[in-house]
Amino acid sequence: MNYEAWIWTELLAFDNTQKDQGVSEYLIKTGFIPKGICLLVSSPDFVLLHDGIKEEKILPPDICSRRGHERNEERERQEWTNYQIKSLVENLHKKGVEVYISMFTSYMMDKFHGEWMSKHPEVMQEWDFQGRSPCVNCLRRLKDGRYFEDIFIAKVIEASNDYGFDGWHGPDGYGPLSSGALPYTDCSDDMMGQFAAYYKKPLPDIVTCDSIIRIPTVRTLQDRMNWLWSNLRKEWIDFNVTRWETFWKKMVDALHKNGKKALINSAWTRACFEAMYRYGIDYRRITNTGVDYMVVETVAEGLSLINESIKRNLHHDFLAMLMEIKAFAPDMKLLFLHGVKDVVEEFNLLSHAPTSLERDCYSLANIYYQDKEKLPRRAVDGLLVCLGDGITSEEWEWLKTRWDLSFAAKSRKSGELTFVWSDNAFYELLDDYIRNGTWSSHLTAFHLMERGIQIQTGARIENVEFLKGPLLIPCSHLLPDSELKNILAYENGPLILIGNLEAEQIPSNSVFIKCGDMACAIINSSMKRQSVIIPYFSGKFIEEKVPLSFKEDISWCEVLELFWVSASEFISSAIEEYNSEKGLTSCTCISENNKVTLMSSQIDEHKIHLAVKNTDRHYLKREISITKKPDKIKIQGKYPATELACNNNKFSVRIPPHGIIILEISI
16 A cells, blocks of 8 residues: 555454454455554553553453443443453564554543552643533642653553553543643642743733642633633743643654654644644644644544534645645654544444545545655655444445545646745734634635635745745745745745735735635736625624633634635636636636535546545536646546536536545546
8 A cells, every 4th residue: 555544443343252352354454554553542541550460451442442432333332351462462562563552641530440549639621611520630740749641651562562562552631631722721729830930920810829639619620710811821832832742752762762653633623823822832832842743633624524513614624734744744754543433422424425435535645745755745744544343345345445435546736826924924814813714724724625726735834945836925924025026036836925915014015815814915926806895894802712612712802704715716817817818727616605515636648537526415516617628537436427528618417415425537
């Protein structure tokens, strides 16, 4: 395989009544050898209560399945011993599979066994909306002053060595916390003591307290957090960023010292700015700890389908997130989280939404990153199936066929507009957002993608001289003078600057659209359009409180829909003129709405792969125009079964609900 296929699964995937714990049967069923398996043992007590494997011991139900649930589609929960898990790891190794230990931070109040946290309640999270809560905060200190992370990391290493695991996978709860959102997260006396040591300046009594074990009232926690968020927001964010960086640096160093690796999940499905602002996670600083893989939480369809409160489509949002994270942390190996099914979370896209599963898989696999090399490279190294138990051999075959198709062809040019990332603009955005509600780079990109602009490749601003074609520079008003000067010298295609541009910041040689504070300026384009000013005054930005749930969006300054419609039209015209001047082949969807969008990839001089994607619940028939008459249009897959006839450089295709059609077009 030219990609890494990983599986995240509970013990329910295997069968401890078989001699090899069901490893052979499972791998026959999958039909491939995964690069790695993240074994979800659910409870942190798997390591916290680990005391070696000199004697065989029966493990509690909340290790044998997630939170001790009773069954999956295939079998009842089995009673596993420590010896059987060690044997499972050994048998997977014999097949060439790496095995990683994975767990959440949950505390079940001794439901199945006497839990470690029952003896150390001082490390539980204390949320401002309900006080002490049933999850461990791995940044806390014990009542004797020791840091929990030092104990936990030592136990992870001990258990990993004893069982033979290849490393540790830290999912939700290990950066950021389970209660993650910073205006509500753990603000216990202990965390305030740590913050005071970080801040090194006097703080009011509501914030500081020397106690590690006292339990403040909910009212005290809320007053404390309100004061912090109102007065020391940036400092509170940076404190959390620093603590998570410290935690992961300790963990990674310990794992690497023992010849093991680390995987981390991205922060609650959020792109770079919101990961830092809402959750205290700086992806670049996490990368610098040496983490081996990041699992990017790209579960758009599954998340939408199980949460009625989510009204908008997340498809392009999560594509833009993946592209941005790669541009921010280009040296990090990325896996996209492939949300297939989950018994506990009660969704099964294989059974209930296979078309969206297929669409999202192909789209995520075909986001690219361009650096100094001549050709772009995929943003992801592979995928992590979530979760991999209770899947039939026929379903695995269906999945594998989609993966192979998604990763089959390597693009020489992906999309029509390259997204350009600036670290400097990112870090300037924090102040600008707090003052003005300024839109992030990610938010800008996916709004254009939703409106049909083919943005599939990310790049870093320091590599601009190696790029060709139209470029998108979001948050351009936050660029330092040196970067702006370098960008404005770009001559290899149209340049699209978007941001809160004042009139004097808009280049005089540009065609622009301005609406309130927001502007889109296009230079290096011969398109025949006149600049437009849309009368609008949004007033002072008043931020709504950051939502507690990651499923809800934060507030941004208001930008009229008319601005995005107009900007998309201007950008499309600039791209069209550029393609015409350069004699490039391009495809356009002729549509009255944005429910069908395209992803194009130039495979070689005479071949294009075109994905036609539908975000609506109906079959939608759309006409596609192409600038050069194709010699052949080949359907990649079983649908549609009919031939596609091209007349006058146009052809029609009907796309399945929430689905995708992939075409190979020969010119």
